[in-house]
Amino acid sequence: MNDKIALVTGAESGIGAACAAALATAGFDVAVLYFKDAEAAGKTAAVVTGAGRRSVTVQADVSDETAVEAAFSQVNTALGLPTVLVNSAGLNQSGVSVADMSTAQWLRLLGSDLTGPFLTSRRLVQDLRKAARPGRIINISSIHAHDVRAGAADYCAAKGGLKNLTETMALECASLGITVNAIAPGMILTPMNARAVADPAYRKSLEADVPLGRAGRPEEVASLAVYLASPAADYITGATLTIDGGLSLLLAEGA
Numbered sequence: 001m002n003d004k005i006a007l008v009t010g011a012e013s014g015i016g017a018a019c020a021a022a023l024a025t026a027g028f029d030v031a032v033l034y035f036k037d038a039e040a041a042g043k044t045a046a047v048v049t050g051a052g053r054r055s056v057t058v059q060a061d062v063s064d065e066t067a068v069e070a071a072f073s074q075v076n077t078a079l080g081l082p083t084v085l086v087n088s089a090g091l092n093q094s095g096v097s098v099a100d101m102s103t104a105q106w107l108r109l110l111g112s113d114l115t116g117p118f119l120t121s122r123r124l125v126q127d128l129r130k131a132a133r134p135g136r137i138i139n140i141s142s143i144h145a146h147d148v149r150a151g152a153a154d155y156c157a158a159k160g161g162l163k164n165l166t167e168t169m170a171l172e173c174a175s176l177g178i179t180v181n182a183i184a185p186g187m188i189l190t191p192m193n194a195r196a197v198a199d200p201a202y203r204k205s206l207e208a209d210v211p212l213g214r215a216g217r218p219e220e221v222a223s224l225a226v227y228l229a230s231p232a233a234d235y236i237t238g239a240t241l242t243i244d245g246g247l248s249l250l251l252a253e254g255a
C-alpha cells in the first residue's frame with residue numbers, strides 16, 4: 001500500500017489542480033477536494049490516476065466545519081490517512097473598499113481563505129497526532145499577505161491571517177514532526193485571473209510590472225509544493241516561499 005497520500009483543496013482548478021498533478025507525478029495518491037465543479041474535479045482525478053496513483057474526489061465547502069470533517073473521513077476511508085495537505089481553495093479579492101463591503105462578503109472571503117485552512121489543518125493535525133505520523137501542511141497564501149492593495153481588505157486580511165496561522169502552527173506542530181509552510185504567489189495564470197488569461201493585451205499590461213516580464217504558471221507554484229512535501233524540505237517550517245517573478249520587490253521603487 002502506498003503511504004504517500006496528499007489531500008489538496010481547490011484541486012478542481014488552477015494552482016490546486018496543478019499541485020494535485022505534480023504530487024501524483026512525485027508518487028502521491030491524491031484526494032481532490034472540490035467546491036462546485038465535479039466535472040473539473042474528475043479531470044484532476046483522471047490526471048492523478050493517469051500518473052499511476054490513486055485518487056478520490058470529495059465535495060466540500062472548506063469554510064463549513066461539518067463538511068470538512070465529513071470530507072476528511074471520506075478520504076481516510078477511500079485512500080488512507082493523508083500526510084500532506086495543500087490548502088489551495090480560495091476566492092479572489094472583492095475589489096470593494098471597506099466602506100462599501102458587506103459583512104457577508106467579508107465573512108465569505110475569510111471563510112474560504114482563512115477559516116478553511118484552519119479547519120482542514122486542525123483535522124489533519126488531529127489525525128496525524130493520533131496516528132503518531134509526521135506530515136506537511138502547505139498553505140497557498142499570496143504576496144498580498146504582506147503587500148496590501150486598496151479594494152482587497154477581505155483578501156489581504158485573510159492572507160495576512162493565513163501567514164500568522166502558518167507560523168503559529170509551525171511552532172505548535174514542530175514536536176509532532178509536522179511542518180507548516182506557505183507559498184506566496186504573485187500573478188499566476190489561472191481562472192482567478194480570467195481576464196489576463198483571455199485577453200493578451202491586458203495580460204501584457206500587467207506583465208510589464210513584473211521584473212521577470214511575465215506572469216507565472218500554476219505548474220511553477222506546484223513545483224514548490226512538491227518541494228515542500230519532499231524530504232529535501234525536512235528542515236523548513238514556518239516559512240513563506242515567494243514566487244512572483246520579483247513583483248513584490250518593487251513596492252518602494254519610484255517613491
Ligand SMILES: NC(=O)c1ccc[n+]([C@@H]2O[C@H](COP(=O)([O-])OP(=O)(O)OC[C@H]3O[C@@H](n4cnc5c(N)ncnc54)[C@H](O)[C@@H]3O)[C@@H](O)[C@H]2O)c1
Pocket residue numbers: 009010011012013014015016034035036060061062063087088089090091092111112113116140141142143184185186187188189190191192193
Ligand atoms: N492566481 C493567482 O494569481 C494567485 C496569486 C496569489 C495567490 N493565489 C491563491 O492561490 C489559491 C488558488 O487560486 P487559483 O489561482 O488556483 O484560483 P482558482 O479560482 O483557479 O481556484 C480556486 C479554487 O478554490 C475553490 N474554492 C473557493 N472557495 C471555496 C470554498 N469555500 N470551499 C472549497 N473550495 C473553494 C474554487 O471553487 C476554485 O476551484 C487561492 O488561495 C488564491 O488566493 C492565487
